[in-house]
Amino acid sequence: MEKQYSEINFKDLGKIEYKKFLTLQEQLIKKKENYLLFATHNPIFTVGKNEAKNFPFAYPVDRGGSITYFDEGTLMVYFIFNVKNPPFFYKNVRKVISKFFANFPLEIYYDREKPGFYIQNRKIASLGFRYENNRSKHGVSIHINPNLAEFNKINPCNLSGIKATSLYNEGVKISIDKTKEILKPIIKEVFNETKSNSTLR
Numbered sequence: 305m306e307k308q309y310s311e312i313n314f315k316d317l318g319k320i321e322y323k324k325f326l327t328l329q330e331q332l333i334k335k336k337e338n339y340l341l342f343a344t345h346n347p348i349f350t351v352g353k354n355e356a357k358n359f360p361f362a363y364p365v366d367r368g369g370s371i372t373y374f375d376e377g378t379l380m381v382y383f384i385f386n387v388k389n390p391p392f393f394y395k396n397v398r399k400v401i402s403k404f405f406a407n408f409p410l411e412i413y414y415d416r417e418k419p420g421f422y423i424q425n426r427k428i429a430s431l432g433f434r435y436e437n438n439r440s441k442h443g444v445s446i447h448i449n450p451n452l453a454e455f456n457k458i459n460p461c462n463l464s465g466i467k468a469t470s471l472y473n474e475g476v477k478i479s480i481d482k483t484k485e486i487l488k489p490i491i492k493e494v495f496n497e498t499k500s501n502s503t504l505r
Contacts, residue, residue: 312385312495314488317343319376322350322363332384333439340491341382341443342484347375347454352432355462367442369419369432370462377449377470379483383433387440394433396494401429401444403490404483408476418463426469427460448472448480 317325322345332339349362351371356364359371374380387393398414401421405412405428412421412428421429429446447455447470455468471478 312338312340312492314340314491315342316484317341319344319346321346322348325382326365329382329384329441333436333441336386338386339382339384341380341384342487343380343382344376344378344480345374345380347373347451349373349458358462359458365442367432367434369430371458372430372432372445372460373450373455373458373468374445375450375454377447377451377472377480379446379448379480380443381446381487382443383440385440387435387438390433390435390440393440394431397431397433397444400487400490400494401431401446403494404446404487405429407486408471410471410474410476418461418466420461422466423469423474425465426467426474427463428469428471428474430461446471446483448478448483 320343325343349371350365351359351362352367352369353364355370362371383397385393402414405421410423412423414421419431420427429444431444432442434441447468449470449472452468452470452473460466460468
């Protein structure tokens with residue numbers, strides 16, 4: 305049987321202005337290839353369009369989920385993939401992030417009711433996707449070392465009683481670059497691709 309994810313093009317965008325990334329995403333979603341993009345952004349609050357009216361200070365985007373924050377200390381992992389089965393695809397994304405967090409001595413779990421990864425009531429990664437014409441867009445934000453004072457001006461994803469945390473805050477001192485190194489083989493393994501192209505710096 306033909307593998308759905310027969311080729312993944314890995315690209316490291318480095319730090320890219322968020323609106324510039326959105327333009328690039330719209331260009332890539334029109335193509336047929338699978339793209340895995342690593343990126344960081346300048347500090348920004350974003351919100352899913354369905355809740356944009358509740359957060360006028362945040363930048364509205366066409367993804368699921370509510371308000372969140374990211375900055376240079378947040379690794380963004382964007383999946384622009386061919387997706388025939390969104391629930392199966394999402395399950396694989398969850399598996400990638402679970403395998404990544406399994407490298408650390410922290411009790412991190414995925415909460416189905418409040419989609420995301422947590423340590424107790426502290427959110428450490430968020431997931432937000434949209435699907436168009438059997439293509440995925442947006443992705444996962446992993447809190448490596450963001451400005452938590454800024455982040456916690458909001459409740460992550462507008463969830464009551466939830467605060468943001470990070471790997472650094474929980475005692476794991478890891479760089480953005482090292483995080484990418486760990487994630488890349490996990491993504492290749494989980495999505496079982498047979499060939500990959502990489503422009504990782």
